[in-house]
Amino acid sequence: MTPAQAATETDITVSEAVTFPDGIPGFESCRQWVVMAAEDATPLRRLHALDGPDASFLAIDPRMVLDSYRCELSATDRRRLGATDDEPLVWLALVMMENNGALTVNLRAPIVINPRTMMGQQVLPHNCLYPLRHVLVDAE
Amino acid sequence: MLVFTRRRHEAIMIGDGVEVRVLRVGKDGVRLGIVAPTDVRVHRREVYEQIRDANQSAVVSQGRLAKVTERFTKAK
Numbered sequence: 001m002t003p004a005q006a007a008t009e010t011d012i013t014v015s016e017a018v019t020f021p022d023g024i025p026g027f028e029s030c031r032q033w034v035v036m037a038a039e040d041a042t043p044l045r046r047l048h049a050l051d052g053p054d055a056s057f058l059a060i061d062p063r064m065v066l067d068s069y070r071c072e073l074s075a076t077d078r079r080r081l082g083a084t085d086d087e088p089l090v091w092l093a094l095v096m097m098e099n100n101g102a103l104t105v106n107l108r109a110p111i112v113i114n115p116r117t118m119m120g121q122q123v124l125p126h127n128c129l130y131p132l133r134h135v136l137v138d139a140e
Numbered sequence: 141m142l143v144f145t146r147r148r149h150e151a152i153m154i155g156d157g158v159e160v161r162v163l164r165v166g167k168d169g170v171r172l173g174i175v176a177p178t179d180v181r182v183h184r185r186e187v188y189e190q191i192r193d194a195n196q197s198a199v200v201s202q203g204r205l206a207k208v209t210e211r212f213t214k215a216k
Contacts, residue, residue, distance in 0.1 A: 041209035
């Protein structure tokens with residue numbers, strides 16, 4: 001495990017706005033985001049867009065969902081985040097509520113934030129084929 | 141839409157830095173090679189669409205926020 005992968009969310013506080021130069025797929029015009037604690041639901045985090053359409057998400061560190069979660073960032077992704085090789089990064093997987101009440105989490109395309117540069121992006125790694133909808137909480 | 145006819149090993153340049161080359165033409169598909177600057181991300185369109193659809197279904201309204209967090213904390 002590299003130091004970047006070993007960093008946990010609790011090591012890092014993302015309190016100011018994070019810039020996503022391309023937004024995220026489906027929300028391309030949302031360039032500025034804040035990450036907040038989700039009240040009473042630790043370790044869930046809330047991602048909220050400050051511009052573009054009103055968009056709020058719940059997310060969780062994918063390594064808290066799967067201990068073995070490993071995702072290698074491409075040189076392109078690293079560069080876009082302004083990240084050095086061993087820099088601690090914040091990883092967040094978006095949580096979805098399915099129609100049957102189940103909560104699933106997108107481990108396939110995590111959001112990665114560099115707290116030093118305050119740059120973020122949703123990565124679509126070619127080398128980590130985790131499920132797009134991994135069940136976090138079963139249906140009601 | 142621009143339309144080109146390309147044979148095997150022929151390529152198309154997009155801007156100064158992106159090259160799309162036909163590597164193989166088969167019965168069921170065409171194998172393409174893409175050369176792009178390191179800051180240009182290249183993805184299969186359907187992967188991008190899947191992620192977009194998942195993102196759209198992940199949006200939580202203020203009202204739904206409480207319900208999702210409640211589901212989460214109850215299950216913990």
